[in-house]
Amino acid sequence: MQDYDPQSAEAKACISQPAGIHTLAPSPTNPRKSFPDAEMLEMTESVKQHGVLQPLLVRCWPVNYAYPGDTMPYYEIVAGERRYRAAKAAGLTLVPVLVRDLDDRAVLELQVIENLQRKDLHPIEEAEGYGLMMDKHGYTADQLAEKIGKSRSYIFGRLKLLALSPDGRRLFQGGLLNPSTALLIARIPTAKLQAKAIQEITSTDGYGDVMSVRRAARLIQDRYMLKLAGAPFKPWMDDLVPSAGSCNDCPKRTGNQPEIFDDATSANVCTDPDCFQAKRLAQTAREAAKVVAAGGQVITGKAAEKLAAYGIQNYTTIPGYTQLDKTCYDDPENRTYREILGDDLTPTMIEDVQQHVLVPVLPNTVLAEKLQAAGLRSRDADREADEAKKAVVLAQERTYRDRLLAQVRDSLADQTLNGESQMAPDLALSLMRRIARRLFERAGDNDTLRKIIGFWKPTGRNYTERRDAILAAIDSMNLADCWRLMIDLMVVGSSMCNDWSMQYEPRELIEVASLFGIDAEQVKASVIPEGTAPSATAEKHAYPSEAAQAQETNRAETPEGAPEAAPAGETSTAENETPPADAGLIETNEKPFAGWLAFVVGDQVRVRANAKGPTGKKRKCCGREGVIEGKQEACCLVRFGPGRDVVSNLAWDEIEKVETPSATETPATDIQPTDATETSLIETDEKPAHADCAERPYQHPEHPNLRWSGRGRKPKWVEAWLATPGNTLDALKPTARCDKTADLFLEAA
Structure with missing residues (x-):
């Protein structure tokens, strides 16, 4: 873009002529002060190759101007200083010039307008040019706006940049401040506050970024612009700080300079925090003087800071004092103390050291007396x-x-006579039931309780229902079951072990066994061969081994749970076998619950029709039959077919056994009752009927519900009975024991 239009009338009146470069000098009023080195090198190379193509606009050097050197130059460069510098650097001695007769006003006007056409003119230099035109030649903002084709607010915004402190100008020209943030800083009236704001705005965050223009504007509005509507003094008062005058007429009020503060949220905003603080302190001193003159007390300075170091808010508790304008929560109407007591008071004034205002308070002792006189009782007293x-x-x-x-x-x-209990049987039974219930409820939810539930095998679809079933049955338990449940709760935890606890003896279990005359060492020798390391049999103490589980699968059972009949000519070898470690567990004719002890590897199982996965969605394998491949405590692996057709994470209550009837099925009269006719798990105190004894060839000595037809493999409870020396099958016949069933454990109590 050209510096000067040669086709204008003024240019045609002048004739381009060469002038010695030593006869020219830059104009002292030129707004442009910065000439970037990179741009000047580029222009110098162009001048070396092509010369100065555009003539410089000059005028004769005014006699009232100071000399830039030792002698007075002939011409003042009005426009074209960059071409002059490039020609001088290129070594030229002559440059083309246009000599014109111009006064100072016209020179400055041409310089400002010509430089405005340059995009690299710095806003500070532009603002200085506008300032010269207004100060020396009487231009107004409206005239400047019309002359250069800019808006009035643009002119005021540029002029406001002149209010930047020297450090602010240096940072602005250095690029640390952009025109928007520089204008925000320039609107702060004092150099001290400007320096503080510049430090906050130009500091980098954790990512190395400086504050954005939006955040900088918000920061300055929050910290350096104060709302006059909330001031503790009247803005129209002009005698608080005589040198400052009234806020209504102050040029630092946003409403008095709308062109500069066009982004302000209100016209009543003070942009001079120092002046605002001075007026606030003056108002505080004036109010304190009035209180002292009226006989009141004023607490300020260090004493006030000791009472409320962080200022006084509605929620602030002042030791020994209560704010009068605070809500009285003892009042049913939730009025303030001032509203309750009225304005006829002489309060104590405490200075808020943060806001520098006086807050009316009353000592707590005086306040209590006045509230009582007003007929208001404190809620603290109530x-x-x-x-x-x-x-x-x-x-x-x-x-x-x-x-x-x-x-x-x-x-x-x-109830005790000579050390012997004389307690009535019904009372003893009631107490035992309550003790058993309390122990069961306090057992919590752990592996011990789960193992106990596995012993008792109550009905229920899941662990919670089975636990609640035992809890509900305690109220109808007989004395024997109460004893058994309490013993289970006491010693089952000692029977469990793992790889680190197996090295310790189950002391409590051994001690209880000795009370019943059981030799723990003999039982141990029957399970653990001599010389075997304890670690080799650790798993056998916790759960049945895989070999034992596989052996159980070979016992084919009828659908009703009756044992398979032994082939003709063969006798059961159960009497000669060593009882398993869990031979003392009580079995019932009910279906076992779907858990760890109920299934073994190799069992043929079927996925229940309503089986659902962990998400609650019905499984696709419902109704399919398969074989258990592996076991975990909470789930199992089932193979449905050859290859990789394996489903994992099937919960125990999602599967059921597929029973295969034996080829030599026992007569219907010997099959134990089905689910529809089987009785409750927990035995009651009722005596079994004698007429029923003939239908039960062998029955459990403690549970009449448990019976055996005498055919096929013996159940575990029969094997456990025969494992004790002196016990025979004849002793299990009902004719020999039905008369003793009712009083079997009553004598033990």
């Missing part, structure tokens, strides 16, 4: 009275319970 009443009731309740416990213990002592 609360203390309620606490005293509760303490009396609590003491009475404790005395009652201690006395009741003492009488219960005395009653227990009365």
